[in-house]
Amino acid sequence: MSTTLRTFIIAILGVLFLSLNLRAPFTSLAPVLAQIMEDLHLSSSSAGFLTALPLLSFALFSPLVTKISRRLGLEPSLLLALLLITSGIILRSWGMVTTLYLGTVLIGIGIAIGNVLLPVVVKINFPERIALITSLYIFTMGIGSTLSSSLMVHFSHLTLFNLTGWQLALIMNLLFPLLALSIWLPKLRNRASKVKQQQNTDVVFSMRDLLTSSVAWQVTLTLGLNSFTFYALAGWLPKILNNLGYSEIDAGYIYAFLQFSTMLPGILLLPILAKKNHQQLLIILCSSSVFVGLIGLLYLPDFAIFWVGLFGLGNCSTFIIALSFIGLRTSNGSQAASLSGMSQGIGYALATTGPSIVGKTYAQSGSWTIPILLIAVVAVICTCFSALATRDIKMTATSE
Structure with a gap:
């Protein structure tokens, strides 16, 4: 095997193994949440706050990741993310309320770092295949999330090394960061100083550049x-x-189908995104489908499974196409970060804010008419911005 091919394969595996950690530890909590509430005597409000903690961590820490990456370098920052996720999984599985919350926060911070820096990895390693690799790693995220979520309840019925129940189920998520560390630890040793030096010489964006x-x-x-549209609908879909008129069982099946439908674009878009990066018609079609699905659900509810899908x-x-814009609209890894x-x-x-606004x-x-119409209006606005974002215009820094 040539050195070039080996490097390419390692880079792909690094992206895919890292992506396995960016959703699975988050979504694996829900299937065993009832067990956790009963065992640790958590109220519904406490459990709700627990499920919201990762999203809050994403929102609070994502803007800080660029500074962390500039200070530590790309590979060390990703290693930090994996170590935070690993530590968080262990603490969350410890069996105490305090460690449950602390571990969840650490997982959220680790995922936030990974979410921000994975597009940078794609930008640096696959500058000519940004949209394609983005689609591939989002698909892999879906695989990890589906596997983890579907196996949690089964794991909770097993016993291993004196661990059982939800603690055993959640600790099994360690497989994903350990796989990723097997790739990123050698990469750190071989490339950290080189990438950090490159990042420090890149022309970067100031806060003013970004905001203006x-x-x-x-x-x-x-x-x-x-x-916003996804979490606003998904958070209330079973109740809607x-x-x-759907039973709880049927509502559960349709909700599961929503999760399944979010996996498919990662593979369906691969042949399309492999051809070209400029996908204005495609993203307009995709984003407008969100609006159509919401209106269909509201006015033709008998076909709910179709509209939800x-x-x-x-x-x-x-989301996949828009995420690829992070690399396509910037000129180097630091700008992408x-x-x-x-x-x-x-x-x-x-x-x-989506679930709370819809709930209020x-x-x-x-009635659900006004909340669903509100989400639909946001979907229309999203379509307008997606059409603008798809234009092949790169950002510029004031120092350029």
Whole structure:
């Protein structure tokens, strides 16, 4: 095997193994949450706050990741992310309320670092295949999330080394960071100083560059509003379906289908994104499908599984293409890190407000019509920004 091919394979594996850690430790909590609540005597509000902690961590720490990366270097920062996730998984599985919350926060911070810096890794290692590799790693994230979530309950019925129940189930998530560390530890030793030196000589974006750039805001609002629509609907979908006449079992199946539908774009988009990077018509079609799915769910609820599937496909497809803009609209890894920090920090901040805004709107109106129409309006605005963001215009720094 040639050195070039070996380097390419290691780079791909590094991206994919890292991506396995950016959703699975987060989504694996829900299937065993009822067991945790019963064992640790958590109230519903405490459990709700626990599930919101990762999103809050994403929103708070994403803007800080660029400074961490500039100070430590890219590979050391990713190693830090994996170590935080590893430590968080261990603490979360310890069996105490304090370690449960602390571990969840550490997992959230680690995932935030990985979320921001993975597009940078793609930008540096695959500058000609940004959209393609982005689609591939989002698909891998979905695989990790699905595997972890689907196996949690089964693991909780086993006993291993005196561990059982939800503690054993959650500790099994260690497999993902250990796999990633097997790739990133050797890369750290071989390349850290070189990449850090390159980052320190890159032309970077100042905060003023980011806040005054129309391109930065187009990418940020595309990602942020897209995330808002997903979490706003997903957070209330089972209850919406119940009120539309579906049983709890059927609502659960449709909700599971939503999660499944978000996996498919990662593989369906591969042949399309492999051909070209400029996908204006594609992202408009995908983002507008989110609107169509919401309107269909509201006015033709008998076909809810179709509308929910269309929503999931359109939403995740928009996310994948928009995420690739972080690399496509910047000129180097440091710039990509800055734009990634801004777009994901603001994006997750918007996402965290979605469920609460929808819940309050429902409580005031007494109907799901206005909340769903509100999400649909946000989807239309997202479509407008996605059309603007897809233009082949790179950001510029004031020092350039």
